[in-house]
Amino acid sequence: MRIPYEDRFSDLEPLLARVEKPSRYIDHEWGTLSSAEADYRACLIYPDVYEVGLPNQGLTILYNILNHQEGISCERAYLPWIDMADAMREANVPLLSLEGAAPLASFDVVGFHIPHEMACTNYPEALDLAGIPLFAKDRDEDDPLIIAGGPSVYNPEPVAAFFDAILIGEGEESLVEVCRTHQRLRDAGASRIEILRALALVPGTYVPALYEECHDGPCTEHGYVVPKQGEDVPSVVYKRVIADFSSTNPVPQTVMPYAQLVHDRLSVEVLRGCARGCRFCQAGITYRPVRERTPDQVVSAVMGGLKDTGYDEVSLTSLSTTDHSCCSQILARLNRRLADTGIRVSIPSQRLDSFGVDMALQVAGEKKGGLTFAPEAGSQRLRDVINKNVTENDLERATRAAFEAGWRRVKLYFMMGLPGERDEDIVAIANLADKTYELAREVVPKAQRGNVSVSISCSVFIPKAQTPFQWCAQTPDEEVKRRQQLLLASVRNRAVRVHYHDADTSLLEAVLSRGGRDITPLIVGAWKRGARFDAWTEQFDLSRWEDAAAELGIDLRAVASTPFDLDMRLPWEHVSPGVKRGFLEREYRKSLEGETTPDCTRTSCTGCGICPTIHASNVLVGERG
C-alpha cells in the first residue's frame, strides 16, 4: 500500500520553533496553482533550499503547465535545510510537499530538478528523508515514479541510478507526455517495469534501468552505456525542444514567496539558446537552437507579469540577453513604461563590447553598482583557443565606456586551467586587470578615484560533456593552486583584488562531470559520511569524498585529470543534445590551432548538426548586430 496522501503540517509545525527561516516551510503563498482534488498527483522538487529553488525558471514553467492539465495537480517541494532535516528525522516526519503538506512518497510522480553536478548528494538526502528507496532498482509498485530533468542531464550517469526516468531537454511537452503515459498505465494496472518500458518510448526519455554499462572496444575507464539485451529502446536519446518557443507562456511565475529569495524578481525569458560557440560552455551547445521572443511579446509579458505578481524588479533572462536582436528596443520601451514606478529592469550579463555597456546603462538608472565582464582568458591566443570571440580592444572599449558612464566597480571574470594554458596566459590575466585599473585612473575624475575598484574572479575550468573540450583533462588541483599563486604574484596594482574559486570543489565537479555509473557509489558514500548541500561552500568538505573514494578504490585526481582519446566512446554518448560528434571533434582540433568559429546567428551555419537532428532552427526576430 502506498502511504496515504494527507496533510501532515501539524507534524511539521512544532519543529518550526527550532529552525532558521520558518517561512521556508509554511506554504500559503499567493498564487499557488495546485488543486486539492486530482486524479494524478505530481510533486516537483528542487534539490536545495526554498529560496534557491523557488525562482528556478524551469520548475516554474513545468509547475504552471502541469497544473493546467485536466485531472493533474502539481505541488512543490524543496530540500529542508540541515537544521530542519535533522529535526524531521528526529521527529519521524517524512519529506512533505508544500501545498498539501503531504508525504512525497504519496504522490504518483516525483520530479527532481538537476541544476548542476554539485547537487548530487541532495538526491539521496531527499529520497531518504521521503522514505523512498534511493535506487530505482529497489523500488516497488507502491513507490512513486521518480523522474528528473534539467540543465545538467547531459552526462546523467553518475546520478542515473537514483531515477526511474530522466527527461532530456526541454520539458514543456515531454513532462506532460510522461505523466499521461504513466497515468494511463497506472489505471490499466501495469507493472512498474511495463511502465518504465513505455516511458522509454516517449521521445527524449532516458530510462537508466533499461540500459547497461559496457566496456567493449576503445572507451574510457568509465565505460559507455548501451540498451540492455532485448530491450527495445533507442540507443541514443535525443533532447526534446519545444516546437514553437514563442507560443509558450512568457510569464509562468505565479507563486509569490514570503522569504527573500536569491533571485527575488519577475523573470521573463526573452530568448533561449546561445550560438556564440565558446568551446568550454555546455549550455552553449545544449540550449541550441537560438529562439527569440518578439519585442511586443516581451513588453506585454513584463507589464502583465509585474501587475499580477507585484514584483518591483524584472529580469530579462537568457544565456545572453544583450544578443537579442531587439534588445535595445525592448529596454527603451520598458524604460518608458516603467518610469516613476521604482520598478527596476535587469539583464543578467553584459556583452563584452560598448553595446553591452550601452544596454547596461539603459537599465542602470541612478544606481550603478558593479559591472561584470567575462573575458574568460587573459591572452588573445587563449581566447582564440576557447573561441571567446572578443579582442583586447573590445574589452578596453567596454571598460572605458563603463567608467565614463559612471560605473566605478568592474569585475573581470576568468577561467583558469583552460586547455593549452601556459604561465604567460596567467600573467596576461594580471596585466589585463592592471590595464583596466590604469584606464579607470585615466578616465574617472580625480575626486572619485577612491571609489574605483577592479577585481578579478577566477574559476577553474571543468571539462563538460557535449562540448569541444569533453576530451580534455582538468588541470591537477596542485597545479591550479600554483597558478593561483602566480596570478596573485603577477598583479602589480595593490588595488586590484583577486578572488579565485576553491580548487577542491572544482576537482569534485570534474569527477562528477566526467565519470560514469562507477561514480554513483562515490556519491552515496560521501552522502553517508554526511555530505549534503555540497554547492554551499561552508557545507562542502572534500575529506568526506576522499574517504568514500578511498574505500571504493577511486582516485579522484586521476578521474578528473586523465584526458580521453578522440577515438574513445564516452560515458555520455547515449544522450545527446543533437550535436554531431564530428563538429565537436572539428572544434577541438581548431582549438589546438587557435582557429576561431563564428556565431551562426550572425554569419552562416557552422554545422553543429543540432537543427537537422532535432528538427528545429534558429528563430530571430530581427538582425543581430
Place this chain on the structure above:
Amino acid sequence: MSDPNAQSLFRLRVRYRKTGRLAYLGHLEVIHTIERIVRRAGLPYAVTQGFSPHMRVGFSSALPVGTSSTCEWYDLFLTDLIPVPEAFERLHAASPADLAPDLAAYIDVKAPALTAQITRCEYRVMLHMAAAYESRGEAIAGIIDTLLSEGPIEYQRGRKFKKLDLAGTIASFDVAREDAKTMVLTLDTRVSNEGALRPEILLAALDRRLVGGPFASEPIVSTGIQDLISIERYDVCRISQHIEDENATLRPVLEVFDVPSRPVAATHVPSL
C-alpha cells in the same frame, strides 16, 4: 518624478492582521509582501526620491517571527486620492487571507510616524503547559511579580548582551486558566524609544523559574520562537495597539467611525 513637495500626497492608514501560518513570517518578509500587495492592487503609490527609489510606506513596530496579530498597521502614501472603499477593496483582493486589511482611512499627511505614535501594545499569550507542569499554572502570576521586583532580565540576542526592563515595559498583566492544560497570559505593555517587551524573553525567564533547579540560572538567548521545558507550546498574539495621550488616556490608532470593515471573505489562499 517632479519635486515631491510640489505634489500633493494622500496618506492611507491601514490596519491588517497577521494570522494562521503567516505568523511565522519575519518583519521584513511582511514588509515585502505588503509592498507587493500594494503593487498588485494597482494603487498609485508614491515613490521616494534618490538613489534607489522605493515605495513610501511606513509600518508599526516589528512583530517577532511566530507572533500573530489582529492589529498591525501601515501608512501608505498615494499620489492620487482613491476613495477609501475602493482602495480597501483593491488591497483586500490582492492580499493573502492571513495578511488581509481590516480597516482603512486617510489621515493627515503630516501626522507622526506610526512607530512614534504607538506607545501601548497588548499581547495575549496562550500557554500550553507541558504535562508535568499543568498544575503549576496558578504559580505564574506570582513568578511574574517576583521577576518584576527583581529588575531587568538579561539576555543575549545575536552577539549582543541586552537587558529587558520588565517594570518599565509592563503596564499591567493578567493570568487566567483557560482549561486543564492552558493558561492565558495577557500583557499590557509600554513601547518607547527606551525599549519594548519581547514576550518570548519573559516566557524564557518564566520557564526557568517554573522548572527551577540549576536550569533557573540558565542564560536566555533570544532566538525567535523559544523552545521551552515547562511550556510545551505557546502562541503570542498582539491584540491591540494604542496611542497614549498626555492625559494617559488610550486612544485608537485610527479615529474613524464610518470605515469599510467586513467579514473577511476567503481568497484563494487558504488559511489555517
